[in-house]
Amino acid sequence: MPIQYYIFLSIALFCIGIMGTLMRRNAIIIFMCIELMLNAVNLLLVAFSKMFNDPSSQIFVFFIMVVAAAEVAVGLAIIVMMYRKVHSVDINILNRLKH
Amino acid sequence: MKAIIAATLIGVIMMFSSIMLQKKSSIHTLIVGLLFVLLGINIWEVYDAHNVMANGAQSFFNNMLSLDSFALWFNLLMTGCTLLYVLLLGKDIARVGSHVGEYFALIAFILVGIYLLSGYNNLLILFIGIEILSIPQYILAGSDKRNLKSSEAALKYFLMGSFSTGILLMGITLLYGATGTFDILGFRMLQTDALNPLALAGIMFLIIGLGFKVSAAPMHMWTPDVYDGSPTPFTAFMSTIVKVGVFVAFLRLFHASFGNLSNHWMLIIAIITALTLLIGNLTAVFQQSVKRMLAYSSIAQAGFMLFAVLSVNATAWQGIIIYAVAYSVASIGVFAVLLKMKDYTYDGFNGLARKEPMLAFFTAIFLFSLAGIPLTGGFMAKYFVLLAAVQQGQVMWLVIFALLMAAVSAFYYFRVIIAMYFKPGTPEFNSEITGYDKLMLGITCLLVILIGVVPQLFLNA
Amino acid sequence: MTDLVYLIPLFPLIGFLINGLGWRTIPKSIGGIIGSLAVLASFAVSLGIFFEVRSGVSKTVTLFDFIETGSLHIPLAFQVDSLSALFLLIITGIGFLIHVYSTSYMHDDEGMVKYFAYLNLFVFSMLLLVLGANYLVMFIGWEGVGLCSYLLIGFWFKNRDYTNAAKKAFVMNRIGDLGFLVGMLLILYHFGTLTYSDFFGQLQNGNAPVSNSTYNWIAICLFIGAMGKSAQIPLYTWLPDAMAGPTPVSALIHAATMVTAGIYMIARSNALYNLAPAALHLVAWIGCATALLAATIAIKQYDIKKVLAYSTVSQLGFMFMALGMGAYTTAVFHVMTHAFFKALLFLGSGSVIHAMGGEQDIRKMGGLGKHMKITQITFLIGCLAIAGIPGFSGFFSKDEILGSTFAGNKAIYVLGLIGAMMTAFYMFRLYTLTFTGTFRGTHEQEHHLHESPAAITIPLIILAILSVVGGYVGLPAVISEHHMLGSFLSSSVTNLGLHEMEHSTEWMLLGISTVVAIVFSIAGFAANRKPSFAPNTGLSKVLENKWYVDELYDSIIVRPITAFSNILDRFVEKMAIDGLVNGIGKTVRWGGDRTRLLQTGQVGFYIFMMVIGMTVLFAISFFWIG
Amino acid sequence: MDLFEILFWLLTIMAISCALGVVLSRNPVNSVLFLIATFFSISGHYILMNAQFLAIVNIIVYAGAIMVLFLFVIMLMNLNADVEPQKSRLVQFAGIISGGILFLVILAALRDARTHGTLEREATDIGLIKNLGKTLFQNYVLPFEISSVLFLSAMIGAIVIGKKESVHPVVSERNPHQN
The missing domain is CATH 1.20.5 (Single alpha-helices involved in coiled-coils or other helix-helix interfaces)
Known part of the structure; x- marks a missing residue:
């Protein structure tokens, strides 16, 4: 099976993630779309790992998951903090900082 | 390597310090002491590197990290800048919120990230380094919990930052797909005449991802909002030391790995540079708040630092060091003064020269440096990076454009000076300006001039 | 002595540091003395160096390296040769007189010590500019003088106009500096050096791998820098506006420092300009246009300092005309004589303003000669010199300029001659309106009129003497075979080959200049004997006359x-x-x-922009470059 | 078309349609569920490519831990379709268009990627825990150690951001442009 299949699948998932970040207003959904982008990357890495027969990219995937977990902890904390203040997770209300 | 371990330990110690120590001032004293120790360790490492290895780089852990003399020297300078930062702004950091020990711990962890970024040899370390740099920044941005702007800045920074991390990762993956390695020296095997599209796409994604972190246009839009919303002491840190840390990572990757592919990415970075300079400078002219002006000007300054990335030669490395130090020191100085002021608008500075002539004088020197007036560090810094670009020789149009933009930059920096010296008014201060403040600002000022007069001192010859 | 050259800029720097750091504690008189002494010390060293250079010494003194990267190496080095020695004397000598003058003039100002600190910094920057042995050091001084002029013009910052003038000066200078920087980078790119000796050496060997157009471009870029500093079209408007500063500062800017920087730079780069004929043409024509434009404007001005300011612009135009003809030594000669008489005129006008209690409008003056004899006589000498009356210094240098233009370009000669006419006219208009006739101000002012103190008059007298004798170092060829200044400068400046003129032609030119100067001086005098300042002088009124x-x-x-x-x-x-x-x-x-x-504040929009940017960059890199 | 390919296409269609479900569904809870489904199909791909360990980790860490966290937060905030505001049609359209264009551009760029690499059908053992563990602790021990710093900072972050600010006199940073 040519590697292109996986490249295209992964790019497709990645772009769906990007579309999601552009289309949604809910911060949590946006964050989820970003997780989707990361998963697209993971998938591609695993495919390359198979192609090169090299475990190092699987290790990389492992680290991406680790980092994502840490990021989720911080990110959800920030979102909850924001929610406690404005009782909404709508990013469109975040425009006090414009000038 | 010792410094990385030491910085981690400092972070851990600071984590516990807020439980152990009751008074904020003792936490401040502790971090200053520990940073001095860290500086000592850095100096030791640099000295060691001079003695033990003749020009060779020390590589660690299967070539994950290679601390050559450049990296060690850069780490030393950044530690020095952080120390200066803590000395100047320590009290203001303590005023942000109640988790003082934690803030300093995060700053120490960010230093670990910078150490990794200056010497990484593997894209995995680049990725982890950038994350170690970013996650504490999200937290610092949102650390002033009484202030909605701060939370807003944190959320924005977080969402956009993780988005750009995704892009960075995609770049790394595509490069891996083209070469089968994460080792940055392994990318040298890419051929310039028949470049694999996977590699080219990977490089593009990397440019975008790293460009976001250094706030290059069009990935810059988070910068003003985040820098404006974050608590000012942390804005000072994020816009200076952290940013130049990422620049070194940028430089390292593009020079060591993609140096011979420069005809593929040079134009792209040149376009980005031009856009960054244009947007940063033009928008900064318009701001009414000095803090926001500094946020925009940090975009403009990033445009100049991009010249170092553009020009693949030895001068660029010297340029980035000088730029990193000159820009960081002068900016931290301005922020230190800004933090003293009650009113962050230009009008808040009216008449400062009458009331606090020393303060005004120091501020003027810092601003001169940022605007690139000769005999200050900023001039030498700009000179070095532009020199590198001229030696490269392919982007003369951009150099001329950059000079034009440097002229524009004088507009907004000098507005502060005009307010301080030429306008009547009585500025109000947040806190009393003590002799200690003046002393520290004086030292900072001296450093700025020293960089401008004897830049060789700051280059590890 | 030449090894001590670093002392020359060092003294004013020390003076600046002392006065600048202690301006709150140092008493006014001490601050003035420190400032003046610092410049005097530099003058003494400059004098020593001058005599050594006259005996043929010329060397480069390197202090330490600024930049050292691979092949490139830019030191902080000082160039000691005839050109820099002459400028050193002008700057420190006249600078010293202005300092002395300022001790009295600024005595009532509360910020006097700060003022002297700025003044010293100014002199320091100018000395750095002149002494540098490479373009980088020159540029540092170059920006430095721009900055100091900004500080000094804005010195009386209570008035909003003044700060605007300061800002204008700074911005105009920045535009010029930009040109200079680009020129510098071009030199660096093509020749790999910024040091004069290396650069000029490569030029003179003629084996530099660059085309003629490159020479022209570099020369034009440098000239843009000179345009900003030396107030040429279109970057001149800052100079008249810069009159907002204290009068001694105007004297310093206009006579000894700052504005001559452009002339110095081009004279210094003579080897480059000799290879760039197109650039030289541009220089000559811009100079000519500036000379004429500024002279015509000067005729209409009523502010005593504005007249002098426009006359400076005009005289600078003359210098650029000479430079454009490749007669660099002539331009330098005029710089020198101009320094004498323009300093004299400005200080004299300062004395007048002082006596008038701050009034600068010549419509409200008149008949001041009765009250202040020394000022009147010295001012008259200045006017005679600038108008080019034979026997005074300005005559010799201006005649030399006109001579060079006659040999080079007849059209410019004619225009230059018109400029000279107007110079004579407006200077005597100024003199007549100020010093003769009856007093037109208030009684209170008339009561207040007095001669200025010695600290003001002595510099005036010294400058008046110099304005008379200063021209004799460069006698025309028909009078003396030996051109002292020319032969002195010849070791560092090479004039573009001039056509030898026949003696008869030269006599004729001398005659024309003399006649023009005298006739128009009298015209200026006569036309303003009975001034009327109605905006529209109707024909009937003229007939009544x-x-x-x-x-x-x-x-x-x-x-x-x-x-x-x-x-x-x-x-x-x-x-x-x-x-x-x-x-x-x-x-x-x-x-x-x-x-x-x-900057909408919307995260979604920011990411949207990022995605758009990403798409465009991808498109460029794949479908355009690749 | 053999079993391998059938599985590949099945998982691919599932992944893409579930990903679209994440983006398009109005109810956040549905989005989370779609995302979990996407992760499952991606895990399926991992197993196809003999990355068994990662497949398990993906399910445990992502679907099991991270997504549950998301779900908690969403439940906590009581967000549902009625609450969630929608972007205007124009913005949504622009999002789809720009994302689509980006996809097409990248696709066109990589169309003629000269990597004629293929994925072998034979099972390899690089994805086994034993192999990965060896690589991790031989070659990648530095990142492994260093990621502890990351966790420490994330932990501090949770404390700093999550903990209520203690009430004590602090000089608030006043900025006239705040409001």
């Missing part, structure tokens, strides 16, 4: 000239040049405003 000569002068000379002057003043300066400068500012503002609007 019984002075037949006046009427003649008025209709033949004065009215056309004033009409022309009005046009230039109103359209060229106000609309074209100011419009251009303001237009740039407006464009910047407009663009900034637009980009500012993009």
Whole structure:
């Protein structure tokens, strides 16, 4: 099976993630779309790992998951903090900082 | 390597310090002491590197990290800048919120990230380094919990930052797909005449991802909002030391790995540079708040630092060091003064020269440096990076454009000076300006001039 | 002695540091003495170096390395040769006199010590500019003088106009500096060095791998820098506005320092300009246009300092005319004589303003000669010198300039001659309105009129003597075979080959200049004997006037000239040049405003912009480059 | 078309349609569920490519831990379709268009990628825990150690951001442009 299949699948998932970040207003959904982008990357890495027969990219995937977990902890904390203040997770209300 | 371990330990110690120590001032004293120790360790490492290895780089852990003399020297300078930062702004950091020990711990962890970024040899370390740099920044941005702007800045920074991390990762993956390695020296095997599209796409994604972190246009839009919303002491840190840390990572990757592919990415970075300079400078002219002006000007300054990335030669490395130090020191100085002021608008500075002539004088020197007036560090810094670009020789149009933009930059920096010296008014201060403040600002000022007069001192010859 | 050259800039720097750091504690008189002594010490060293250079010494003193990267190596080095030695003398000598003058002039100002600190910094920057052995050091001094002028012009910062003038000066200078920087980078790119000796050496060997157009471009870029500093079209408007500063500062800027920087730079780069004929043409024509434009504007001005300011611009135009002819030593000669008489005139006007209690409008003066004899006589000497009356210094240098233009380009010669006419005219207009006739101010002012103290008059007298004898170092060839200044400078400056003129031609030129100067001086004097300042002098009023000569002068000379002057003043300066400068500012503002609007505060929009940017960059890299 | 390919296409269609479900569904809870489904199909791909360990980790860490966290937060905030505001049609359209264009551009760029690499059908053992563990602790021990710093900072972050600010006199940073 040519590697292109996986490249295209992964790019497709990645772009769906990007579309999601552009289309949604809910911060949590946006964050989820970003997780989707990361998963697209993971998938591609695993495919390359198979192609090169090299475990190092699987290790990389492992680290991406680790980092994502840490990021989720911080990110959800920030979102909850924001929610406690404005009782909404709508990013469109975040425009006090414009000038 | 010792410094990385030491910085981690400092972070851990600071984590516990807020439980152990009751008074904020003792936490401040502790971090200053520990940073001095860290500086000592850095100096030791640099000295060691001079003695033990003749020009060779020390590589660690299967070539994950290679601390050559450049990296060690850069780490030393950044530690020095952080120390200066803590000395100047320590009290203001303590005023942000109640988790003082934690803030300093995060700053120490960010230093670990910078150490990794200056010497990484593997894209995995680049990725982890950038994350170690970013996650504490999200937290610092949102650390002033009484202030909605701060939370807003944190959320924005977080969402956009993780988005750009995704892009960075995609770049790394595509490069891996083209070469089968994460080792940055392994990318040298890419051929310039028949470049694999996977590699080219990977490089593009990397440019975008790293460009976001250094706030290059069009990935810059988070910068003003985040820098404006974050608590000012942390804005000072994020816009200076952290940013130049990422620049070194940028430089390292593009020079060591993609140096011979420069005809593929040079134009792209040149376009980005031009856009960054244009947007940063033009928008900064318009701001009414000095803090926001500094946020925009940090975009403009990033445009100049991009010249170092553009020009693949030895001068660029010297340029980035000088730029990193000159820009960081002068900016931290301005922020230190800004933090003293009650009113962050230009009008808040009216008449400062009458009331606090020393303060005004120091501020003027810092601003001169940022605007690139000769005999200050900023001039030498700009000179070095532009020199590198001229030696490269392919982007003369951009150099001329950059000079034009440097002229524009004088507009907004000098507005502060005009307010301080030429306008009547009585500025109000947040806190009393003590002799200690003046002393520290004086030292900072001296450093700025020293960089401008004897830049060789700051280059590890 | 030449090894001690670093002392020359060091003394003013020390003076600056002492006065600058202690301006709150140091008493006024001490601050003035420190400032003056610092410059005097530099003058002493400069004198020593001058004599050594005269005996043929010329060397480069390197202090330490600024930049050291691979092949490139830029030291902080000082160049000691005849050109820099001469400028050193002018700067420190006249600078010292101005310092002495300032001790009295600024005595009532509360910020006097700060003022002296700035003054010393100014002298320091100028010395750095002149002494540097490479373009980088020159540039550092170059920016330095710009900065100091900004500080000094804005010195009396209570008035908002003054800060605007300061800002204008700074921005105009920045534009010029930009040109200089680009020129510098071009040199660096093509020749890999910024050091004069290396650069000129490569030029003279003629084996530099660059085309003629490159020489021209570099030369033009450098000239843009000179345009900014030396106030040439279109970057001159800052200079008259810069009159907002204290009068001694004007003297310093106009006579000894700052504005001569451009001349110095081009004279220094003579090896480059000799290879760039197109650039030389540009220099000559810009100089010529500036000389004429500024002279016509000067005729209409009523502010004593504004007249002098425009006359400086005009005289600088003359110097650039000489430079454009490749007669670098001539330009330097005029720099020297101009330094003497312009310093004299400015200090004299300062004395007048002092006596008038701050009044600068010549319509409210008149008859001051009765009250202040020394000022009057010295001012008259200055006027005679600048007008080019034979025997005074300005005559020799101006004649030499006109001679070179006659040999090089007849059209410029004619225009230059017109400029010289107008110079004589407006200077005597100024003199007549100020010192002769009856007093037109208030009684209170008249009561207050007095001669200035010795600290003011002594510098005036010294400068008056110099204005008379200063020209004798460069006698015309018909009078003396030996041109002292020319042969002194020949070791460092090579003039473009001039055509030897026949003696008869030269006598003729001398005669023409003399006649022009005298006739128009008298015209200026006569036309303003009985001044009337009605904005529109109706024909009836002219007819009423019984002075037949006046009427003649008025209709033949004065009215056309004033009409022309009005046009230039109103359209060229106000609309074209100011419009251009303001237009740039407006464009910047407009663009900034637009980009500012993009900052909507919406995360979604920011990411959207990022994605768009990403798409475009991808498209460029794959479908355009690759 | 053999079993391998059938599985590949099945998982691919599932992944893409579930990903679209994440983006398009109005109810946040549905989005989370779609995302979990996407992760499952991606895990399926991992197993196809003999990355068994990662497949398990992906399910445990992502679907099991991270997504549950998301779900908790969403439940906590009581967000549902009625509450969630929608972007205007124009913005949504622009999002789809720009994302689509980016996809097409990248696709066109990589169309003629000269990597004729293929994925072998034979099972390899690089994805086994034993192999990965060896690589991790031989070659990648530095990142492994260093990521502890990351966790420490994330932990501090949770404390700093999550903990209520203690009430004590602090000089608030006043900025006239705040409001």
